[in-house]
Every structure is written in C-alpha cells, then in structure tokens.
Amino acid sequence: MPAVMSADALKRAVAEAAIAYVQPGEILGVGTGSTANAFIDALASIKGRVRAAVASSEATRKRLEAIGIEVVDLNQVDRISIYVDGADEITPALAMIKGGGGALTREKIVAALADKFICIADASKWVTTLGTFPLPIEVIPMARSMIARELVRMGGSPVYRTGFVTDNGNVILDTYGLHISDPVALEQRLNNLTGVVTNGLFAARPADILLLGSAEGVQTHHRPT
Numbered sequence: 001m002p003a004v005m006s007a008d009a010l011k012r013a014v015a016e017a018a019i020a021y022v023q024p025g026e027i028l029g030v031g032t033g034s035t036a037n038a039f040i041d042a043l044a045s046i047k048g049r050v051r052a053a054v055a056s057s058e059a060t061r062k063r064l065e066a067i068g069i070e071v072v073d074l075n076q077v078d079r080i081s082i083y084v085d086g087a088d089e090i091t092p093a094l095a096m097i098k099g100g101g102g103a104l105t106r107e108k109i110v111a112a113l114a115d116k117f118i119c120i121a122d123a124s125k126w127v128t129t130l131g132t133f134p135l136p137i138e139v140i141p142m143a144r145s146m147i148a149r150e151l152v153r154m155g156g157s158p159v160y161r162t163g164f165v166t167d168n169g170n171v172i173l174d175t176y177g178l179h180i181s182d183p184v185a186l187e188q189r190l191n192n193l194t195g196v197v198t199n200g201l202f203a204a205r206p207a208d209i210l211l212l213g214s215a216e217g218v219q220t221h222h223r224p225t
C-alpha cells in the first residue's frame, strides 16, 4: 500500500519534478502560492542554471530574490520558456481555477508570454468540473457592487474578500455557485464585464503540462490536443 504523504510532501515532490523542465540560461516565469513556493525552494539548488525570472507577484519576487535569482520586469523580456505555477482546481483538459492567493492577473499575464505553462499540483486539486472552489474575480474597486450584482444575475454568489488588496490595487470577489460547463465561454463572458480586470478561469490558455502529485508518485498529464 502506498505511504500516506502530507500535502506539503506532495507539493515538494511536484516542485522537484518541475526542475527537470528548467533549461540552462533561459528566463522562466514563476507563479504564486504554497506550491510555487515549493518550486522556488527547489530552484535554490540549481540557481546557477537560471538566467533570470519573471515573478507573478510581489511575494514571489521577494522569495526569488532571497535565494539569489535575478527578477526582471516583464517589459524587459520578449520570451519566457516556461511558466511554473500551482492551481486551485484543474481538469483533465488542464483548464484551471486560479487566484486563491489573489495573484491571478499577473499570473495570467506572465502565463500568456510563456511557451509552456507547467502546472504543479497535489491530487486534491484534480476535478472533473471546475467550480467547487469559489472563482476569484479581480475588479476595479469602484465597480465592486455593480459587478457583484451582475454576478448574482448570472447565478453566482460573490463574496467580497475583505481586507485584501491585489498587487495591482484592486479587490477580489470570490464567487460561489457559477455553473462552469463551458469554462472558455464563461472566462470570455466575465472578461467582458466592464470593471472586471481578470477572472480566475485559465481555460482559453490552459496549462500545457500538469505534474500531479499523489501517494503513488508524480503523474505527468499533457493537454489533450
């Protein structure tokens, strides 16, 4: 019988598996959250191979700098080889909900420039349908109530993440109950609401590779073509 592994041990296992995708001398994108932090810890052992990194949050920038990796502004680069990040939920199509840590906008921007998005996650994040995890939606502060009313009209139950301000100076509505049968269409529809900066659906640009950690080991899933 496979040994029971803690969530932290699974995060370390997938983080270490992601190191194999780091090519010497390239600029990589680094995500935000506890699994991405495990990846940064793993990067410390090969930091000499990393030319520089683009960070998806101020927290990640500080953590990368603390281990001696140079962090560059996205405006200074025209190509990122890989983007490594966690997820709050991920499906077999490698569509995700992200933003539990509030970094969704910068994560989506850095991921958009990356050749490959490598998602690292423990098995608790694997779902057949997105939406048990409340969908984070970053909104311009003055539009918060207006957007919340629209989300209710769409069948959702938005909860204002009180006391939290994103790195971009905006606020988050964590939205329960949305019916996510077509993640690409819903991502687009939410993007079209005036006042929404970003929503946490990563479906139009899903991950390319998922490294999923379970007691049986790290499984590699490729995005279905």
Ligand SMILES: O=C[C@H](O)[C@H](O)[C@H](O)COP(=O)(O)O
Pocket: 031, 032, 033, 034, 035, 036, 085, 086, 087, 088, 097, 098, 099, 100, 101, 102, 103, 104, 107
């Ligand atoms: O804003 C945060 C990010 O989208 C994270 O990747 C996501 O919340 C997963 O975080 P964790 O690895 O801590 O579960």
